[in-house]
Amino acid sequence: MLKARIYQPARNAMQSGLAKTHRWHLKFEPSASRTIEPLMGHTSSSDTRQQLDLNFDSKQDAIAYAERHHIDYQVMEPKQKKRRIVAYADNFATKRVDGNWTH
Template sequence: MKAKIYRPAKNAMQSGRGRMKKWRLDYTPGSARFADPLMGWTGSRDTSAQVSLNFDDKESAIAFCEKNGIPFNVQEPKERKLNIKAYADNFAFSRVRG
């Protein structure tokens, strides 16, 4: 069972960025999902996919995997690019009209 260590992205329904500082460890599914024939629900025989652990920093998540002998993959977050401009730039004569 392999683990994925990443920092979750901001939800589209959130305006703040407060809960994005923690790192998460999720286990990759060990078996394929299947559809229940009676209800049509999706199920799996692998219960480790339901477990997700939160850590304060990436190093502690890596240390947890190394201590327990869990193979892991670290996904670095993409840094956002800020395009800072003033409100007055909307009315400037040099503004490109598109």
């Protein structure tokens, strides 16, 4: 049976917002090893499914697709980022938490 990962992509380094991170992806794991083509030196593989990246609106849709097509899958839950909300004025507060005052 095929093996696939179901995951929610993380933001890339050039992205400050959360656009395109709410969709779920189903990506197949490679089942055949890559080989080096002797003529041009490019790496290639006979497995064409590793080129697929299917997008779904929800995790349940991706799981339902995998089960409907008898695909072994592994769900990778996204890590929740801890957000610390601070104001610019906190840099100049006289009662700073860490006690370091450099001004």
